[in-house]
Amino acid sequence: MTQAHATDAAWSAIAAQLAPVEVIDQPVLVKKRSRDFFWYSPILNAQLRTRFGDLVAKPATRKEMAQCLAVAYRNDVPVVLRGGGTGNYGQAVPLNGGLIVETTAMNRILEIGEGFVRVEAGALMADINAALVPHGWEMAMFPSTQDIATVGGFVAGGSAGIGSIANGPLREKGNIIQIKALSVEATPHEHVFDAEESLSIHHAWGLNGAITEVTLRTVPTRNWVGCMAGFASYADAYAAGYALASAPDVQIARKLCSVVDARIAGYFPRLDHHVPKGQHLLVSLVPREQLDAFRDLMAEHGGTVHLAMDETERQAAKLPHVFEFAYNHTTLQVLKSDRSATYQQIGVPDPADTGAITAIRAALGDDVWSHHEFTRAGGQIYCADLPIIWFRSAERLAEINTTYEAYGFTVYDAHVNVIEGNHMQPDYRHLAWKKRLDPKGLLNPGKSLVWEKVRHLSADKIEALQRSTNPE
Ligand SMILES: Cc1cc2nc3c(=O)[nH]c(=O)nc-3n(C[C@H](O)[C@H](O)[C@H](O)COP(=O)(O)OP(=O)(O)OC[C@H]3O[C@@H](n4cnc5c(N)ncnc54)[C@H](O)[C@@H]3O)c2cc1C
The missing domain is CATH 3.40.462.40 (FAD-linked oxidase, cap domain/gating helix)
Incomplete structure (x- = not known):
């Protein structure tokens, strides 16, 4: 299913439905927020530089994020989550236009405990590290973009970073403790993914849920x-x-x-x-x-x-x-x-x-x-x-x-814009959860080739493909 492209008038109506959520509709600013670091690749630059969203929403709370997703669902428009926009492969570029939901205002550090930190998805990793150090902790790993990248974007789009030589990549057991993500439905629901289950959402490029909150492992800080x-x-x-x-x-x-x-x-x-x-x-x-x-x-x-x-x-x-x-x-x-x-x-x-x-x-x-x-x-x-x-x-x-x-x-080709790029096995767990959390397929459309082949199946049938093609 391809979403109908809404007219300018329809986007004005959508902006009105989003109130009181902050929206950005000036074309130059929407265009700016439609880009990431895809321009590292001349091949992706040629493909993606003219792909733009239509409207940006900046929810400040998970209730506001749920409202953004409900409005997108009601109007059948694509919705692309965006953190700091530092992804490399055009992960956050809206291929079919639509609503960009930027999370940077959802940036509270909710809890610091023994060996963990619980934060809202839009928190910057430099801010998380700065908050942790006085308590004697630091993030187990973070990307070199910590000053502008969000923790939600890292968990959805990144894989490893500074600390991974000591503590492994994000997907290593114990590094992601919990992810909470909203569905895109008439009334979005928040789903909780604990421990190993979080791999169903991790590195899914925002295709299968809007991450609201993340709990990550921390380690004792050192000089x-x-x-x-x-x-x-x-x-x-x-x-x-x-x-x-x-x-x-x-x-x-x-x-x-x-x-x-x-x-x-x-x-x-x-x-x-x-x-x-x-x-x-x-x-x-x-x-x-x-x-x-x-x-x-x-x-x-x-x-x-x-x-x-x-x-x-x-x-x-x-x-x-x-x-x-x-x-x-x-x-x-x-x-x-x-x-x-x-x-x-x-x-x-x-x-x-x-x-x-x-x-x-x-x-x-x-x-x-x-x-x-x-x-x-x-x-x-x-x-x-x-x-x-x-x-x-x-x-x-x-x-x-x-x-x-x-x-x-x-x-592992850095010059492709689909999640199943060169040598990446399709992750049917991701797609099964997409079916459950995003039944209309509105989240980040065009980024999974395999989704188009399996979207007609039930979530359980999609998940079964993981066991038959990629047993772990
Ligand atoms: C100079 C440079 C250095 C880098 N170094 C590293 C590195 O060391 N390690 C590494 O892994 N990566 C690295 N990257 C890639 C990138 O910086 C990281 O993956 C970063 O953490 C992405 O965070 P972001 O907030 O910018 O995400 P964005 O670019 O905004 O988004 C990335 C993806 O996540 C999705 N997304 C964002 N927020 C949410 C949400 N709340 N819910 C669901 N989906 C969401 C987006 O739709 C998109 O698909 C680097 C990139 C650059 C340009």
């Missing part, structure tokens, strides 16, 4: 020191990264472990006078009391620690957080100077195999610059390459993907 170590060879920097990732927590309990090609580091002018030019970098956060062990480990691999600052020292030096040179911020630092760069998401088959990294770097050529992120899941170490790619054409990008695959790496 973290942001570090940058320099290496003459990428292979040494990578091997040091693997050694750091595998170090026992009692030795070095790092919460970030990123390796960045020297050519990318050349695009980090804020680090001038702190880190020598031409060095491959290992970017990390380590506890103050383990700094000496970290220095020793870097030296064992031929590296030197050039920068080591805790939060107070960093602020005094007016430097960005070290994680603003990691994850997808690395890409952003390059894009700030040159929009012809793009990136890709690559799974490394054996993180311990430095030789395979050297071989693929040689095979790829000068238009692909490596950047590796180490994480941990289920006690195992994983590594992803998020390389800078100097974009020449879609054909050359496809050739780069093929080269990675020929060497046994997995391409």
Whole structure:
């Protein structure tokens, strides 16, 4: 079913029905809120830059959010949830127009307890961390966009971040304690997803419910020191990264472990006078009391620690957080100077195999610059390459993907706008809950190809497909 496109007059009527919820209808502001960071990809940029919503609503409470969803249901219009709009694949871009529900006014921190924090979906993660630290806690993990990204957007669109090398990705058991989400019905109902059940909503791109509240695991905070170590060879920097990732927590309990090609580091002018030019970098956060062990480990691999600052020292030096040179911020630092760069998401088959990294770097050529992120899941170490790619054409990008695959790496294509992108298995649990919570299929239409094939089935039948195609 495709929703009928409402006329301008109909949108005025919808805006009136939304009162007293704050609405934004100036076209320039609605257009601004229809975008995310899809422009990292020249391919997505061409597809998505002219896709806009029709009206923005900014609920301040869950009652107001329920009203927004009820109005969308009554008028049969698409509805796209939006947090900070920092998603990378056009996750929050309204493909069929419609109502954008921006959650940033629903931002209260509701409860801080032993090992958990309960917050409204629109809370910014930097604010959550700031509230936690005086109580001796911090988020178990957060994305490098913590200053503008919401916790609801992270749980709906993100996967891992700073802390994941210590505490796993979001989907790791115990990291998401509870998610509450509203249905899109005449009278929206709030559903509660506890523990493992929360995976039914996590990373569903806002397709199957409007998240109102999230409870996440927290961990004891420490005096973290942001570090940058320099290496003459990428292979040494990578091997040091693997050694750091595998170090026992009692030795070095790092919460970030990123390796960045020297050519990318050349695009980090804020680090001038702190880190020598031409060095491959290992970017990390380590506890103050383990700094000496970290220095020793870097030296064992031929590296030197050039920068080591805790939060107070960093602020005094007016430097960005070290994680603003990691994850997808690395890409952003390059894009700030040159929009012809793009990136890709690559799974490394054996993180311990430095030789395979050297071989693929040689095979790829000068238009692909490596950047590796180490994480941990289920006690195992994983590594992803998020390389800078100097974009020449879609054909050359496809050739780069093929080269990675020929060497046994997995391409999780960052240049597609559907949730079942390259190598992602359809998640029928997501779609079963979509059937239950969004029976008209109004939430973020167009983002799931598989939904169109299964929407005629009952929720139970859709869920059964998960067991038959993707048993866990
Ligand atoms: C520079 C940069 C660095 C990044 N680093 C990381 C990183 O370290 N780790 C990582 O995982 N990601 C990263 N990302 C991606 C992105 O920042 C995160 O996923 C972020 O947490 C998204 O939050 P947001 O509030 O901006 O969500 P949005 O972009 O607003 O939304 C993301 C998705 O969630 C849905 N959504 C938003 N709110 C709700 C809600 N209340 N209920 C249901 N659905 C909702 C939207 O519809 C959309 O599909 C990065 C992106 C950039 C540009």
